[in-house]
Amino acid sequence: xxxxxxxxxxxxxxxxxxxxxxxxxxxxxxxxxxxxxxxxxxxxxxxxxxxxxxxxxxxxxxxxxxxxxxxxxxxxxxxxxxxxxxxxxxxxxxxxxxxxxxxxxxxxxxxxxxxxxxxxxxxxxxxxxxxxxxxxxxxxxxxxxxxxxxxxxxxxxxxxxxxxxxxxxxxxxxxxxxxxxxxxxxxxxxxxxxxxxxxxxxxxxxxxxxxxxxxxxxxxxxxxxxxxxxxxxxxxxxxxxxxxxxxxxxxxxxxxxxxxxxxxxxxxxxxxxxxxxxxxxxxxxxxxxxxxxxxxxxxxxxxxxxxxxxxxxxxxxxxxxxxxxxxxxxxxxxxxxxxxxxxxxxxxxxxxxxxxxxxxxxxxxxxxxxxxxxxxxxxxxxxxxxxxxxxxxxxxxxxxxxxxxxxxxxxxxxxxxxxxxxxxxxxxxxxxxxxxxxxxxxxxxxxxxxxxxxxxxxxxxxxxxxxxxxxxxxxxxxxxxxxxxxxxxxxxxxxxxxxxxxxxxxxxxxxxxxxxxxxxxxxxxxxxxx
Amino acid sequence: xxxxxxxxxxxxxxxxxxxxxxxxxxxxxxxxxxxxxxxxxxxxxxxxxxxxxxxxxxxxxxxxxxxxxxxxxxxxxxxxxxxxxxxxxxxxxxxxxxxxxxxxxxxxxxxxxxxxxxxxxxxxxxxxxxxxxxxxxxxxxxxxxxxxxxxxxxxxxxxxxxxxxxxxxxxxxxxxxxxxxxxxxxxxxxxxxxxxxxxxxxxxxxxxxxxxxxxxxxxxxxxxxxxxxxxxxxxxxxxxxxxxxxxxxxxxxxxxxxxxxxxxxxxxxxxxxxxxxxxxxxxxxxxxxxxxxxxxxxxxxxxxx
Ligand SMILES: Nc1ncnc2c1ncn2[C@@H]1O[C@H](COP(=O)(O)OP(=O)(O)OP(=O)(O)O)[C@@H](O)[C@H]1O
Ligand SMILES: [Mg+2]
Numbered sequence: 160x161x162x163x164x165x166x167x168x169x170x171x172x173x174x175x176x177x178x179x180x181x182x183x184x185x186x187x188x189x190x191x192x193x194x195x196x197x198x199x200x201x202x203x204x205x206x207x208x209x210x211x212x213x214x215x216x217x218x219x220x221x222x223x224x225x226x227x228x229x230x231x232x233x234x235x236x237x238x239x240x241x242x243x244x245x246x247x248x249x250x251x252x253x254x255x256x257x258x259x260x261x262x263x264x265x266x267x268x269x270x271x272x273x274x275x276x277x278x279x280x281x282x283x284x285x286x287x288x289x290x291x292x293x294x295x296x297x298x299x300x301x302x303x304x305x306x307x308x309x310x311x312x313x314x315x316x317x318x319x320x321x322x323x324x325x326x327x328x329x330x331x332x333x334x335x336x337x338x339x340x341x342x343x344x345x346x347x348x349x350x351x352x353x354x355x356x357x358x359x360x361x362x363x364x365x366x367x368x369x370x371x372x373x374x375x376x377x378x379x380x381x382x383x384x385x386x387x388x389x390x391x392x393x394x395x396x397x398x399x400x401x402x403x404x405x406x407x408x409x410x411x412x413x414x415x416x417x418x419x420x421x422x423x424x425x426x427x428x429x430x431x432x433x434x435x436x437x438x439x440x441x442x443x444x445x446x447x448x449x450x451x452x453x454x455x456x457x458x459x460x461x462x463x464x465x466x467x468x469x470x471x472x473x474x475x476x477x478x479x480x481x482x483x484x485x486x487x488x489x490x491x492x493x494x495x496x497x498x499x500x501x502x503x504x505x506x507x508x509x510x511x512x513x514x515x516x517x518x519x520x521x522x523x524x525x526x527x528x529x530x531x532x533x534x535x536x537x538x539x540x541x542x543x544x545x546x547x548x549x550x551x552x553x554x555x556x557x558x559x560x561x562x563x564x565x566x567x568x569x570x571x572x573x574x575x576x577x578x579x580x581x582x583x584x585x586x587x588x589x590x591x592x593x594x595x596x597x598x599x600x601x602x603x604x605x606x607x608x609x610x611x612x613x614x615x616x617x618x619x620x621x622x623x624x625x626x627x628x629x630x631x632x633x634x635x636x637x638x639x640x641x642x643x644x645x646x647x648x649x650x651x652x653x654x655x656x657x658x659x660x661x662x663x664x665x666x667x668x669x670x671x672x673x674x675x676x677x678x679x680x681x682x683x684x685x686x687x688x689x
Numbered sequence: 690x691x692x693x694x695x696x697x698x699x700x701x702x703x704x705x706x707x708x709x710x711x712x713x714x715x716x717x718x719x720x721x722x723x724x725x726x727x728x729x730x731x732x733x734x735x736x737x738x739x740x741x742x743x744x745x746x747x748x749x750x751x752x753x754x755x756x757x758x759x760x761x762x763x764x765x766x767x768x769x770x771x772x773x774x775x776x777x778x779x780x781x782x783x784x785x786x787x788x789x790x791x792x793x794x795x796x797x798x799x800x801x802x803x804x805x806x807x808x809x810x811x812x813x814x815x816x817x818x819x820x821x822x823x824x825x826x827x828x829x830x831x832x833x834x835x836x837x838x839x840x841x842x843x844x845x846x847x848x849x850x851x852x853x854x855x856x857x858x859x860x861x862x863x864x865x866x867x868x869x870x871x872x873x874x875x876x877x878x879x880x881x882x883x884x885x886x887x888x889x890x891x892x893x894x895x896x897x898x899x900x901x902x903x904x905x906x907x908x909x910x911x912x913x914x915x916x917x918x919x920x921x922x923x924x925x926x927x928x929x930x931x932x933x934x935x936x937x938x939x940x941x942x943x944x945x946x947x948x949x950x951x952x953x954x955x956x957x958x959x960x961x962x963x964x965x966x967x968x969x970x971x972x973x974x975x976x977x978x979x980x981x982x983x984x985x986x987x988x989x990x991x992x993x994x
Contacts, residue, residue: 403986
């Protein structure tokens with residue numbers, strides 16, 4: 160027989176003392192309240208959580224033991240998050256709201272079982288000074304060795320990474336944060352600052368090289384070496400392939416350690432500030448809401464990853480819209496077939512689908528530093544749905560201008576073409592600072608005759624012209640020759656026309672000037688264009 | 690609405706006894722029939738049963754979405770009913786269709802009778818052709834319903850699924866409402882080529898199936914490739930991880946890993962070196978440029994990046 164599902168948190172709760180900073184692990188109703196706030200946070204982060212899903216999540220709590228944090232995370236996620244692109248934002252919120260729950264996560268429960276606790280407490284003073292006040296449990300627990308010396312910690316780090324022992328790595332993460340992060344209660348800095356301090360002191364890049372060197376010189380230590388079953392010929396030099404695989408393995412372990420360090424910092428921040436306050440400050444935007452112009456490197460990676468499925472979906476959606484958009488001639492066969500369910504009376508006529516005419520698109524994009532990513536995403540998106548247009552031509556400029564349509568023509572993947580633009584397009588005329596006036600004038604001279612009343616022109620850029628002459632009349636001329644001219648500006652509207660931005664001058668000649676800071680805005684615009 | 694007595698018409702289906710004892714039981718059960726699930730996958734399957742909710746499984750091609758449904762059917766000793774979706778799939782292929790040839794014949798044969806009477810007759814169960822959804826609902830035995838590649842149907846067709854997925858029933862205007870006797874386990878798979886409707890997503894638990902980590906992939910290779918050694922399986926899993934970390938046009942899927950592993954076994958390879966890799970990469974990768982790139986990387990071409 161199957162035992163009944165646990166109704167609330169079972170016996171295996173945190174080992175010692177109540178967790179700090181969140182509701183006690185007591186009854187289900189406290190948990191339901193936490194869930195309510197958690198769902199509120201998800202919504203604030205942009206994840207659409209419906210009433211039904213909230214109820215499902217409450218139901219989940221009845222079936223998953225709360226101490227099993229990984230299981231809880233994926234189970235609540237299954238009920239609440241219905242898109243993999245939202246997972247990162249979900250995870251961040253989860254870690255904050257459930258930071259102190261589960262075995263070994265409660266701040267006060269950590270005195271036991273720390274590897275290295277038998278070590279001499281020589282550096283205890285330093286350790287307590289750095290991290291003692293944040294981790295209240297540590298200070299009062301006294302006893303075991305909080306204070307490893309820097310050398311001891313470094314040795315333990317190498318040991319943990321060489322063996323890949325996750326528990327030992329988690330212990331290293333705790334020690335490292337206590338020692339290096341310099342966390343103090345109430346200090347108004349975000350987790351990234353503490354993370355930065357900790358990582359800088361650990362210098363994991365150098366550690367990676369050391370680990371690979373160690374493997375190279377035949378030290379295959381560890382219970383499960385990166386070569387798995389290998390180890391019979393410890394002295395043989397590594398082939399490049401072996402070295403690569405070893406490096407990958409170590410890199411994966413280091414990534415895990417980095418996540419453990421982040422966890423530890425978050426845990427302490429939650430204990431200090433409470434979930435709500437912290438969630439707000441660490442909230443991560445969904446990929447489609449990231450500000451393209453100011454994206455961090457990680458965010459750019461997320462953006463690039465989001466772009467492919469996004470453009471593919473847009474293409475499918477538009478293709479279907481085209482097919483199903485308007486009613487065509489009557490489909491006789493289908494009408495008769497469907498009439499059988501109404502006793503042969505054709506109550507619901509069926510139609511074939513027509514094909515409306517497709518527009519021609521000309522994209523003219525500033526690809527200078529500050530707006531380069533935006534231009535790349537737009538070109539990618541437009542070309543990914545090029546089947547929706549009768550023709551797409553692309554031009555890029557800084558102070559000189561070049562046509563890049565050819566790069567896209569034979570590329571299997573727009574990303575590849577975009578990459579070639581960066582390396583091959585000829586866009587510098589004088590000094591490589593944006594000169595919209597000059598670039599547009601050259602465009603008009605060389606390609607202006609090719610615009611037709613079926614062309615829609617998209618001008619992309621922040622219109623920061625470095626105080627060159629605007630030549631705004633050119634845009635007026637483009638508008639006269641084509642069907643529409645739109646300006647897409649990746650800057651927030653509030654910055655337009657300040658400093659050297661002259662988007663208003665150009666915008667006067669455009670059908671519309673559209674703020675396009677995020678993929679969501681960009682997708683909406685491009686979708687309406689087709 | 691009521692229907693003729695021969696169809697199972699009851700209230701909202703009673704949830705049956707739980708199919709699984711625990712998440713761990715799902716995981717070991719699946720491993721026993723050579724489907725290697727991680728905690729997350731097993732957890733969602735477990736919940737699907739406890740919450741009586743369908744699971745929407747999304748992820749890249751060849752990551753075991755379809756296989757998951759099949760394996761759960763095997764594990765629970767259920768009949769697998771599969772609705773393969775495609776563009777243009779409609780009610781008559783998903784739910785049911787009236788057998789109109791048979792109906793016409795009957796109408797001709799009984800031309801003397803009044804329409805009222807005839808109508809009653811030809812819109813009865815004898816003239817019904819059940820399609821997978823109705824079949825799953827009506828089945829007297831336990832069922833796993835697999836709605837495969839649901840992103841291929843049009844948005845409007847998706848609406849057909851909603852009633853089945855939330856109420857476990859099908860309404861047939863001429864007959865009445867057919868309700869399930871037991872609640873089937875339902876899996877919907879999607880390759881994410883289209884945004885599914887909010888309504889559909891709300892009704893489902895969501896599972897993103899990504900490429901497995903090294904340990905799981907090694908276990909999959911060991912389970913699915915007869916005669917392979919542990920060392921080789923390990924090496925294969927690591928090389929595949931390495932290749933997936935390159936930004937390629939198409940990353941190798943689990944099925945491609947398995948194809949590669951089988952080939953290496955047939956070729957009698959005991960350990961993969963750069964030469965073997967180069968000669969066999971075309972099994973793992975489909976694009977020429979991807980193959981060249983990977984071959985170069987594995988030979989140490991761009992080491993240390
Ligand atoms: N976790 C796993 N355990 C065992 N085998 C697996 C696993 N995942 C994938 N496989 C193997 O990979 C093959 C491909 O899986 P499957 O057909 O289910 O992929 P899919 O995700 O449905 O792909 P597609 O999106 O192309 O339909 C299966 O036949 C199976 O052999
Ligand atoms: Mg499949």
